[in-house]
Amino acid sequence: MMTKTMALVMVLAAGLLGGCENMTPGQKGAVTGAALGTGIGMVAGGSFGTVVGAGLIGGAAGYITGSAIGNR
Template sequence: MMKTKVLVLLAAVGMLGGCENMTTGQKGALTGAALGSGIGMVAGGSFGTVVGAGLIGGAAGYITGSAIGNK
């Protein structure tokens, strides 16, 4: 369990550090996917549910981020 937590923490740090050159839409997609997956895991969903929540969150985040970036 501890190994998984460390791996997730390292992945989060890597993603946050690598976002500098991303567009607003890409940042929104990343944030939406992370939030969707996180909420799916916290809710205790199955693997398929977590992946689906991540995909839906990513799509919604991209659309919202693109709309904000175009203003």
């Protein structure tokens, strides 16, 4: 079951990243960070709240990093 879930998450992440060509670097970083945070939370076996929190934290960190890179 976990393998199917991870495969679905990866396909959705690839679709989101591929369809975001007109996004700013900060927005792309937020999407990537949220996907990675959520995926790591799921793999770690966290509860629903933990997975959502990891996604939010990853999204925030990704936005900050992407914005910093975009401003260079």
